[in-house]
Amino acid sequence: MVIRKDWRYRTKQFIAYTLLIFVLTTTLFPLYIMFATSVKPEGNILPTWDSLIPKKVTLRNYVDVWKSANFDRYFLNSVIVTFSVTFLNIILDSMVAYALSRKGFKGSNLVLLVIIATMMIPAQVLMIPLFILIKKIGFYNTYWALILPFSVQGFGIFLMKQYFDGLPKSLDEAAMIDGAGDFKILFKVLFPISKPAIAVLGINTFLTTWNSFVYPLIFTNTDNMRTLPIGIAYFNTIHGIDYVHLMAGSSIATIPVIAVFLAFQKQIISGLTRGAVKE
Amino acid sequence: MVSRKKKIRNTVNIFILLSPWIASFLTFKLYPILFSFYLSFTRYNPIRGRPPRFVGLRNYHHLFSDPTFAIALKNTVLFVVITVPITTAISLLIASVLVSSLNIRGKQIFQSGYFMPVVTSMVVIATIFSYLYSPNGYLTALIKFFGADLKYGRGILADPRYALPAIMAMDIWASFGYYTILFLAGLQSIDRQIYEAAAIDGAKGFYLFRKITLPLVSPMLLFVLVINTIRSFQIFIEVYVMTQGGPLRATTTVVYYLYETGFHKMKMGYAAAMSYVLFLIILSFTIVQKLLVRYQR
Numbered sequence: 001m002v003i004r005k006d007w008r009y010r011t012k013q014f015i016a017y018t019l020l021i022f023v024l025t026t027t028l029f030p031l032y033i034m035f036a037t038s039v040k041p042e043g044n045i046l047p048t049w050d051s052l053i054p055k056k057v058t059l060r061n062y063v064d065v066w067k068s069a070n071f072d073r074y075f076l077n078s079v080i081v082t083f084s085v086t087f088l089n090i091i092l093d094s095m096v097a098y099a100l101s102r103k104g105f106k107g108s109n110l111v112l113l114v115i116i117a118t119m120m121i122p123a124q125v126l127m128i129p130l131f132i133l134i135k136k137i138g139f140y141n142t143y144w145a146l147i148l149p150f151s152v153q154g155f156g157i158f159l160m161k162q163y164f165d166g167l168p169k170s171l172d173e174a175a176m177i178d179g180a181g182d183f184k185i186l187f188k189v190l191f192p193i194s195k196p197a198i199a200v201l202g203i204n205t206f207l208t209t210w211n212s213f214v215y216p217l218i219f220t221n222t223d224n225m226r227t228l229p230i231g232i233a234y235f236n237t238i239h240g241i242d243y244v245h246l247m248a249g250s251s252i253a254t255i256p257v258i259a260v261f262l263a264f265q266k267q268i269i270s271g272l273t274r275g276a277v278k279e
Numbered sequence: 280m281v282s283r284k285k286k287i288r289n290t291v292n293i294f295i296l297l298s299p300w301i302a303s304f305l306t307f308k309l310y311p312i313l314f315s316f317y318l319s320f321t322r323y324n325p326i327r328g329r330p331p332r333f334v335g336l337r338n339y340h341h342l343f344s345d346p347t348f349a350i351a352l353k354n355t356v357l358f359v360v361i362t363v364p365i366t367t368a369i370s371l372l373i374a375s376v377l378v379s380s381l382n383i384r385g386k387q388i389f390q391s392g393y394f395m396p397v398v399t400s401m402v403v404i405a406t407i408f409s410y411l412y413s414p415n416g417y418l419t420a421l422i423k424f425f426g427a428d429l430k431y432g433r434g435i436l437a438d439p440r441y442a443l444p445a446i447m448a449m450d451i452w453a454s455f456g457y458y459t460i461l462f463l464a465g466l467q468s469i470d471r472q473i474y475e476a477a478a479i480d481g482a483k484g485f486y487l488f489r490k491i492t493l494p495l496v497s498p499m500l501l502f503v504l505v506i507n508t509i510r511s512f513q514i515f516i517e518v519y520v521m522t523q524g525g526p527l528r529a530t531t532t533v534v535y536y537l538y539e540t541g542f543h544k545m546k547m548g549y550a551a552a553m554s555y556v557l558f559l560i561i562l563s564f565t566i567v568q569k570l571l572v573r574y575q576r
Contacts, residue, residue: 024392103289
C-alpha cells in the first residue's frame with residue numbers, strides 16, 4: 001500500500017499520538033501518585049502542583065506499615081497462599097488435562113462440558129454456600145480455606161489440554177515402550193517440553209491469587225490470617241485519611257505484580273487473550 | 280492384546296488423574312450451588328445455631344418489595360449500561376489507532392502502560408482513588424475547577440450525586456486496558472490484504488471501519504461485551520473499599536447488598552435468593568446481547 005505522507009496524513013498521525021499519550025498519562029497518573037505519596041514525609045498531601053513531586057524522599061512509611069501495621073504478616077500470608085495455589089494448579093490441572101488429552105476415555109467430552117459450565121458460574125452465587133461449607137468443615141480462618149477451593153481451575157485445565165493436544169503422541173508411545181507409566185510420561189516427558197504453557201498458567205494464577213479479595217475477606221476473621229488486599233482494606237477503614245501510610249501499604253502489594261508483569265508481559269497477555277481469540 | 284490387568288490399571292489411572300477435579304467439582308461447585316438453591320427457600324441465620332427453616336417462596340417474594348434491593352438493582356443496571364459501552368468504545372478506539380496505517384511507534388510502551396491497572400489489585404486501585412477523590416485529592420480539585428459545587432471540606436465520594444459516577448469513572452480507568460488487549464488480538468488477526476483491496480476500491484476512513492473492521496471484529500466485540508457485562512453486574516470491591524454503599528445508598532450495588540445481607544445481617548437464605556435472581560438477570564442480559572449481535576450481522 002502506498003502511503004502518501006502529505007499534511008493530512010501528518011495531521012491524523014498527530015491526533016493519534018495526542019490521544020494515545022493523553023490516555024497513557026491518565027492511566028499512569030494514579031499509580032504515580034501512589035508511589036509519590038508513599039515516599040512523602042507525613043502531612044504534605046494537598047493537591048497542589050507543588051506537591052506533585054516529593055521534595056523529600058523517605059522510606060519511613062514503608063518501615064512503619066511493615067513493622068507496626070502488621071504488613072509483614074499480610075505479605076507472608078499472600079506469599080504462602082499465592083505460591084501454594086499456583087503450584088497446586090500447575091500439578092493438578094496438568095493431571096486432569098493429561099487424562100482428557102491422552103486417555104480418550106468414555107465420557108471425556110462430558111467432563112469437558114461440565115468444566116466449561118462451571119467456569120461460567122458467577123462467583124456471587126457461591127459466596128454464601130461456600131462460606132457455610134468452609135465453616136462446617138473447620139477450614140474457617142485457616143490457610144486451607146484460602147488454598148484448597150482454588151487449587152484446580154477450569155482455565156488451567158483447558159490451557160494445558162490445548163497444549164498437550166499439540167504435542168506429538170509418538171513421544172508418549174516411545175516412553176511407554178520403555179515401560180513408563182502415565183505419571184512418568186506426564187511429569188518426565190511432557191512437562192519439560194510444556195514450559196511455555198506452564199509459564200502462562202503459573203503467571204496468570206499468581207496474579208489472580210495475589211489480588212484475590214472476596215474469598216479471603218469472607219473466609220478469615222483474624223488479623224494474622226489476612227492477605228495484603230484484605231489488610232489494605234482494613235487499614236483503609238480504620239485509618240482512612242492516613243494516606244502516606246495507605247499508599248506505602250498499597251505499594252507493597254503492587255510492586256510484586258508490576259515486576260511480574262514487566263518481566264512476563266508476553267505470557268500474561270497470551271493467557272488473557274487465549275480464550276477470547278478462540279471464540 | 281491388552282490384558283485384563285492392564286485394563287484395570289488404565290481405568291484406575293484415569294480415575295486418579297481426574298480425582299483432583301472430581302473432588303473439587305463436587306465439594307466446591309456442585310454441592311454449594313445445590314445447597315444455595317435450597318437455602319434460597321429457607322430462613323437461615325448461622326449465628327442462632329438453628330438449622331435452615333423452609334419458608335417456600337417468601338424470600339423471592341420479599342425481594343420484589345424490598346426498596347433497598349430496588350435501589351441496588353437500579354444502581355447496578357446504571358453502572359452496567361453506562362460503563363460497558365464507554366469502556367468498549369475507548370478500548371476499540373485505542374486498539375484501532377494502535378494497529379492503523381498511521382505507523383504508531385512505541386506500540387509496546389502504550390500497550391504496557393494501558394495494561395498496568397489491570398494487573399493491579401482492585402483494592403489498591405480503590406484505595407488510590409479514595410485519596411484522589413478525598414477532600415484533599417487531585418480529582419476533587421479538578422472537578423471543583425470545572426465547577427462542581429461540592430460542599431466545603433467534602434470529597435467527591437461523600438456527595439450522593441457524584442459518588443456513583445466517580446466509581447464508574449474509576450472502573451473504566453481500571454479495566455479499559457484489558458479490553459484494549461483483547462481488541463488488539465482481534466484486529467491483528469484481520470488480514471491486511473482485505474484493507475488494501477478496499478483501499479484500491481476507494482474505501483477509506485470511517486466507511487472502512489464500519490464496513491470491514493466492525494464486521495470482522497464482531498466476534499471479539501461480542502466476547503468483550505459479554506464478559507464486561509458479567510463483570511460489571513458483580514461490582515463489589517470498589518464499593519466495599521470506597522463507600523460501603525453510601526452516602527444514602529447512592530452506591531449500593533446488588534452484590535454489595537448481597538454481602539451486607541449475608542455477612543452483616545446474617546440473613547443467609549435471603550442473600551442466597553438474591554444471588555439466584557442476580558444470576559438470572561446476568562444470564563438474560565447475556566442472551567439478549569448474543570441475539571443482538573447475531574441480528575446485526
